Amino acid sequence: MGYGRSDSYRVATTQDKDEKESPKKGGKGGKDLDDLKKEVPLTEHKMSVEEVCQKYSTDIVQGLTNAKAAEYLARDGPNALTPPPTTPEWVKFCRQLFGGFSILLWTGAVLCFLAYAIQAATEDDPAGDNLYLGIVLSAVVIITGCFSYFQEAKSSKIMESFKNMVPQQALVIREGEKMQINAEEVVAGDLVEVKGGDRIPADLRVISSHGCKVDNSSLTGESEPQTRSPDCTHDNPLETRNIAFFSTNCVEGTARGIVVCTGDRTVMGRIATLTSGLETGKAVIFLIGIIVANVPEGLLATGHRCV
Numbered sequence: 001m002g003y004g005r006s007d008s009y010r011v012a013t014t015q016d017k018d019e020k021e022s023p024k025k026g027g028k029g030g031k032d033l034d035d036l037k038k039e040v041p042l043t044e045h046k047m048s049v050e051e052v053c054q055k056y057s058t059d060i061v062q063g064l065t066n067a068k069a070a071e072y073l074a075r076d077g078p079n080a081l082t083p084p085p086t087t088p089e090w091v092k093f094c095r096q097l098f099g100g101f102s103i104l105l106w107t108g109a110v111l112c113f114l115a116y117a118i119q120a121a122t123e124d125d126p127a128g129d130n131l132y133l134g135i136v137l138s139a140v141v142i143i144t145g146c147f148s149y150f151q152e153a154k155s156s157k158i159m160e161s162f163k164n165m166v167p168q169q170a171l172v173i174r175e176g177e178k179m180q181i182n183a184e185e186v187v188a189g190d191l192v193e194v195k196g197g198d199r200i201p202a203d204l205r206v207i208s209s210h211g212c213k214v215d216n217s218s219l220t221g222e223s224e225p226q227t228r229s230p231d232c233t234h235d236n237p238l239e240t241r242n243i244a245f246f247s248t249n250c251v252e253g254t255a256r257g258i259v260v261c262t263g264d265r266t267v268m269g270r271i272a273t274l275t276s277g278l279e280t281g282k283a284v285i286f287l288i289g290i291i292v293a294n295v296p297e298g299l300l301a302t303g304h305r306c307v
Helices: 007-012 017-021 033-037 049-056 066-076 089-098 102-122 129-163 267-277 282-306
Strands: 169-174 177-182 191-195 203-215 249-261
Touching: 049 203, 049 249, 089 102, 089 129, 102 129, 191 203
Parallel strands: none
Antiparallel strands: 169 177, 169 191, 191 249, 203 249
């Protein structure tokens, strides 16, 4: 049942069991990107409904108690994606313009301008090599800095796009009563009902379904709605039909499921965290490689001419 998804996607979307058992650390600064990339199995899809209920201290009819839900919410935190830390735009631009390798190029440009100024003060007809080289170095740094800044800005907007996909409300069953709550208050073990037109409020282990189909195109790129049912149809949690993923759409039918992952621990949360943490400088590194390959030749020629 493969759909051509990349291995990196498969690795990014598995769930760390230890994360659910330990308190949620505040902010993304406490997360290790390497840990997110490790493939840790999500096993709830292989469990029976009774085993899942036992694991999360819930009931397939009554759901969680309000006390238990409050305990889980305090332990795991709200069911929301952690936004990246914000930095003023001018600071980001200056960081790209003057940080790292750029400072070396700026130093070279200043030395070239200084050498040209000395030549202009001591010679009637100074050569323009140092001036031209200084201009080229300055232009390269500015262009590279602007390019890197726009790449970083594009990466920062990824989390904003994920925010628009987060459902605002969820229908849960607690202590036998159906209630509409804020999606951020959904916790692991909650008994959730979804119907056509709803967005899935968290990663769910489906326990009952009546013609339920979900649109996973935002997550996997699959164009056709995928059937959801209580039966485990594949060892891979991404391929099985008894898992519904956070922020995907239920296009038809109804389903009931037990929440197994919330917030940053969901499949979507892991992808968002990995995506916002990816290095945006691959293209810039390629450009710097070109600079490194060519600038030393100009510097040697200029030095030889000065000598």
